[in-house]
Amino acid sequence: MSWELFAVFIGSSLRLAVPLLLAGTGELVSERAGVLNMSIEGMMLTGAFAAAVGAWATGNPLIGLLICVLAVLPVALLQSALSNTLRANQIVTGIGINILALGATTLAYREIFGARSREQIPGLSKWSPPWLGDIPIFGQAVFEQVWLLYAGLAVIALVALVLRYTTIGIVLHAAGAEPRALDKSGVSVSRVRYLGVIFAGFMSALAGAFLSIGDIHTFTEGMTRGAGYLAIAAVIFGKWTLGGTLLACLLFGAATALQFQLPTLGIDVPNAFLIMLPYLLALLAVGGLAGRQTSPRALGEPYFRR
Amino acid sequence: MTDLAADIIRRLTRALRPSVAISVAAVLVAALVGVGLIFALGVSVSDAIAAFIDGTLGTPYAIAASINRSIVFALVGIGFVIANRANLVNVGGEGQIAMGGIAATAVALYGHVGDLPAGLAFLFPLAAAAIAGTVWGSIAGVLKIKAGTNEVISTLLLSFIAVWLLYWCVQSPQLLRKPMTSSATLPESLEISDPTKLPLLTGDYSFPLHIGLPVAAVITIIAAVVLTRTLFGLQLRAVGFNPIAASRAGISYSRMVMISLATAGALGGLAGGLMLLGEQYVLKDGFSSGYGFDGLVAGLLARGSVVGVVASALLFGFLRSGGINMEMVAGVPTALVMVIQGLIVITLAGATFFMGRQA
Numbered sequence: 001m002s003w004e005l006f007a008v009f010i011g012s013s014l015r016l017a018v019p020l021l022l023a024g025t026g027e028l029v030s031e032r033a034g035v036l037n038m039s040i041e042g043m044m045l046t047g048a049f050a051a052a053v054g055a056w057a058t059g060n061p062l063i064g065l066l067i068c069v070l071a072v073l074p075v076a077l078l079q080s081a082l083s084n085t086l087r088a089n090q091i092v093t094g095i096g097i098n099i100l101a102l103g104a105t106t107l108a109y110r111e112i113f114g115a116r117s118r119e120q121i122p123g124l125s126k127w128s129p130p131w132l133g134d135i136p137i138f139g140q141a142v143f144e145q146v147w148l149l150y151a152g153l154a155v156i157a158l159v160a161l162v163l164r165y166t167t168i169g170i171v172l173h174a175a176g177a178e179p180r181a182l183d184k185s186g187v188s189v190s191r192v193r194y195l196g197v198i199f200a201g202f203m204s205a206l207a208g209a210f211l212s213i214g215d216i217h218t219f220t221e222g223m224t225r226g227a228g229y230l231a232i233a234a235v236i237f238g239k240w241t242l243g244g245t246l247l248a249c250l251l252f253g254a255a256t257a258l259q260f261q262l263p264t265l266g267i268d269v270p271n272a273f274l275i276m277l278p279y280l281l282a283l284l285a286v287g288g289l290a291g292r293q294t295s296p297r298a299l300g301e302p303y304f305r306r
Numbered sequence: 307m308t309d310l311a312a313d314i315i316r317r318l319t320r321a322l323r324p325s326v327a328i329s330v331a332a333v334l335v336a337a338l339v340g341v342g343l344i345f346a347l348g349v350s351v352s353d354a355i356a357a358f359i360d361g362t363l364g365t366p367y368a369i370a371a372s373i374n375r376s377i378v379f380a381l382v383g384i385g386f387v388i389a390n391r392a393n394l395v396n397v398g399g400e401g402q403i404a405m406g407g408i409a410a411t412a413v414a415l416y417g418h419v420g421d422l423p424a425g426l427a428f429l430f431p432l433a434a435a436a437i438a439g440t441v442w443g444s445i446a447g448v449l450k451i452k453a454g455t456n457e458v459i460s461t462l463l464l465s466f467i468a469v470w471l472l473y474w475c476v477q478s479p480q481l482l483r484k485p486m487t488s489s490a491t492l493p494e495s496l497e498i499s500d501p502t503k504l505p506l507l508t509g510d511y512s513f514p515l516h517i518g519l520p521v522a523a524v525i526t527i528i529a530a531v532v533l534t535r536t537l538f539g540l541q542l543r544a545v546g547f548n549p550i551a552a553s554r555a556g557i558s559y560s561r562m563v564m565i566s567l568a569t570a571g572a573l574g575g576l577a578g579g580l581m582l583l584g585e586q587y588v589l590k591d592g593f594s595s596g597y598g599f600d601g602l603v604a605g606l607l608a609r610g611s612v613v614g615v616v617a618s619a620l621l622f623g624f625l626r627s628g629g630i631n632m633e634m635v636a637g638v639p640t641a642l643v644m645v646i647q648g649l650i651v652i653t654l655a656g657a658t659f660f661m662g663r664q665a
Contacts, residue, residue: 038458082652086659091395091458092606093655099599100648106641111347229462236459272474279466286460288453 007141009254009261015145015215017253019044019207019224022152023231024249025159026203028242031235032163033196034176034189036300038094039079040204041228042101047072047208049105052219053112056121061213065124065148068209069202075101076201080194087302098228106221113219123217124148124209146214152206160242172196176296179303189303204228226279233282239294248285252278328657329607329614333621336649343645344638354636361631362624366513368631373515374585375597376623377522378403381577382601383615384529385443385570387608389457391533392562393546396570398446398461399577400598401468402439406578408468408475409438411482411495411589414502414582427501432579439575440568442468447567451560457567465598473591482589494590504584516584525573530612542566574598596644600626603647606654622647 023040030037050071055064075097082093113119127147133139163169174182175192183189207227212219230252238244259274344354362372382399389396413419414431422430442464449455475482477493484496504516533539544552545562553559581597582589600622607621608614629643 078652082656086656088655088658093652095397095602096648096651096655098648099603099644099651103641103644103646103648107343107347107639107645110639110641226462226466229459229466233459233463236456270474270478272470272477276467276470276474279463279470283460283463283467286453286455286463287449288455 003137007138009257011142013254013257016256017250018149018210019227020231020249020252022203022207024234024245025156026200027231028235028245030196030200031299032172032176033193034296034298035083035193035197036090037197037200038091039097041224042098043072043075043201043204044208044228045101045105045224046075047205048212048223049219051209052121052212055213059122061122061124064213065209069205072201072205076198080197084190084193090300102222121217123213148210148214176298179298230282233286237285255281332650332653335653336646339649340642340646349636349638354632354638357632357635358628362628370513370515372624372627375626376619377518378577378581378597379601379604379622380522380616380619381573382598383604383619385573386602386605387610387615389566389570391542391546392566395458396461397458398465399574399601400594401465402442402571402574403578403594403598404468404472405438405442406435406575407582407589407593408472410435410579410582414498415496420499420501428504428583431502431583435579436572436576440572443571444568447564450563472593476590494588497587518580518584603651606651
């Protein structure tokens, strides 16, 4: 493989990993707080659709991004209310929301754009950081990316700091590990969990926007294709640590990038196998490659105040 | 006389347990939203409803097609209920159907079963489908026992893998794709031979109800009896309520997890086999067409009752047929059916709060 092709591979791995990195970070925060948020798939799809419609209708991708975040908020509130206030089964409600989001976005897409339109939608612009962008061979191929990638990385860095060095990080951890102790110390478990799910919604919205108006500048029906589930698998693979989750997301991104890279190298691997590869890796990951699993103790369990 | 009236009312209220009432209410609410959406789409509601009824009950063909579809949903749904007794959530119906379809096609086309005595020609592919589904379900079971992997994640990922595996099979001439005679050869398998097709109950293609119906009926009865009247059903439930207490009582958690997930997989694979051998005859991309998720919703809606699965499977079977006809005749996208299903799941899951703390 030539250096040029290698640089393109790294660049596209990064680009394809972005939705996973964003959604995975959101999911991690939500799971740390004790809510297994299956609905990030639906939230991403809603976000991708709202961003596309917003950018298309106003001609301004920034307004599309804003509309995207606003559109996902009610979905996140619904998931929060179901899993915290109504204490419903988090997995079942998540799947229900995903079915609803797939149906609703497909329906609305057909209504607004007509069946299978390939209309280009104004997208977010690319940005290349100073110095890094000037590195020969690698500069442009790796670092010239949609600015949302850099904004997203900044948010993720912020999350890392908050989780590690602030009270908020400790409170989140307690809500997922020892909710009763947190409650006794006077913090509302429900409120922490609400905020965790809403943050996951925010990150999924950005992930969805990246898919539609960041990466390919169009919306296609069901375009997330299980990326949300890959993000959840990444959290498990990363043993509920931020670093591990991000590494897993990058791995899945690279596996997806292979699908476009190997054919250009003349390596004949069935396309279907390459499309399947990220899911296969995710299955191996959750199935023990990661070792015994150490999830937050109260993950997935609604909290009952006594 | 008043005694009799009181007795009837008592019996009726007992039948209308809150769980049944809530299921019915959830369906009604979702259906109302559906009608509202049709209205919002600017389609004549009466046209849409006429198209819906025509697509479900309009012709003998429509009725038989709806029932055949309901059989698939019922099998996947019963699998869901069985696993759910052990407090497991099997979301893998989609992949299990796909694996069943692949296995049934492979054996029907290349297993030299066409010359076998009548009956065996389709029984072998059907058995292969069930075995393929069992294997797929068991993987989730093994991961659950050995690594503690949440079965929801593993069955979902297994579904994605199976769906792409099917795509691989029909894309690759070395696997199940029919011989390429020109560049226009479609990426699909050959049509299975006549002896391997499931016999129709009436022998008449205008009412194509196949022997999947009696097969599913027998399985339904067995499942209902095993779950409610046998020691095994009780053990499954015990594990679901409290695995630690159950293991103190000598019930192996691992064994129950394996059996329930493998059974759910077998039923999903069988459903895929019935779809291929009974209706589609050709394996192509998109074979499972969301039926695994429909079956899952049917299982959820039933709230643990096998009879409930049958009722909701019939509901969804006819809903799908009506939805397809609504799209063709009245121009209402079938995605509407998904919206309705999503709403049913969410409403039901949310409603458990109002029924006390047991789900």
